[in-house]
Amino acid sequence: MAIVLFSGALAGTLHGVANLVIVEPYLDTAIGIENQNLFASGEEEDTPAFWVEYDAYRDWQKGGQVLAGAILGTSMGGLFGIVYVLSRNALPRGSDLKKSFTLAAIMWLTIYIIPFLKYPANPPTVGDPETVVLRSILFLSFIALSGFGAVAFYQVYKRLQSKKIAAFVGYGIFIAIVFALMPPNPDEVTAPMDLVNGFRAMSVVAVSVFWVSIAVIFGGLWHKFRPDAENSDINN
Template sequence: MVRTLLVRGLVLGLLAGLVAGVFAFAAGEPRLDEAIALENAAAAQQHGEHAHGEHAHGEHEHGEHAHGEHEHGEEVSRGTQKAGLFLATGLYGLAVGGVFALVYAGLRGRVGPRSDGALALAAAGIGFAAVIVVPFLKYPANPPAVGDPETVGSRTLLYLGMIIVGLLSVAVAVTTARSVPGGPWARWPAAVLAFVVPVVVASLLLPPVDEVPDGFPATLLWQFRLTSLGTQLVFWASFGTLFGWACDRAARPERPTVAA
């Protein structure tokens, strides 16, 4: 059974990843092009000021120019990057689908709704909230030209820390819901509170990251961030729906064939 669920998760995760890639290509690439244009303009301006300051040193300027041409030749074209978008979302779908299937196999019959399809949808919604929404609220995605390259490591660790907080908060919420006596009117508020409190505390304790340069268009920044969140929403909604439908279909008893 676990092998069947794993194959199902991989295949449907790949499909959902490609669906999310279509959304990201249609909604996100124009925003990314604008951000890259701003980044290139800022780099060209900085390079121009540097070249002007070194104008008296002709040999040094010539060396810098040759080095700039070498770096430019190593750049990956936007066409290649756009094609790689679908590869990235597909691989992301494979990874998430495989992990989700294993987690689902562990949850099935133990917690959550009895219906396989409802359990898949609930697990996908909780996964989206814990893995995507929780870190997004504290550390939203940034387009090119936003962020110091020297702080990539620390920012990545902080983002992963928020993902861990989200997952642990889900575990605390599930444990609370199962241990609180009474009906759903007592369990659900307690579970929500058990989820929200650790997230809020972690958000207050972890350091903020604000590296948006002065003059960067706020509209473009939030369009990029919302598109990034929307891509994840499309993936998790598509995957949860497909996985749940497949599980419900597999759980249906086969109708006996009637001989003519």
């Protein structure tokens, strides 16, 4: 269990640092637009005092994301560990690193990339606070459908004696239907598209850093400590 949590926390921290380096400039620009809107509407005044408070607040958010990365990473690491333990025997023969890479790739695709294509990440200023609950429900439901869909077709895959490719095709059809039926994000993007697209591209890179990191760290540690070996106890 320590391996799972450690790999997740470390990969998550790397994710947080990657965000800090490559995604932050987009966030700063987006929040700059939010500030200009606040000044324009009279909700805030463009004074030195505003900027002192704003900078302190942003430093807290920027530092916080590394910690948030560690928490999210530990959490995703937990899920990764569960799936790995349950599916290890079905993953391609070979080293633990190969297995962990295969699983990370599948999870990256099914619970990140495909949901991202339907509901892409947005920088600040895009989301309407009024719709955040609806958007959260849509986003989480899509991930859950995709993830559990993958698990269901994994069961099909295990039972098929031949033509195992049918399980992949089945998942593809299933997720295409879900993709088409789920309602779109209700918010209209009013921010400049250059900014939004740049933000999305960097966001994908940063999340991918997480999945690659967890595959390497987890696979490496599992190979070294072999928690599945005989006489292992659950704390391994």
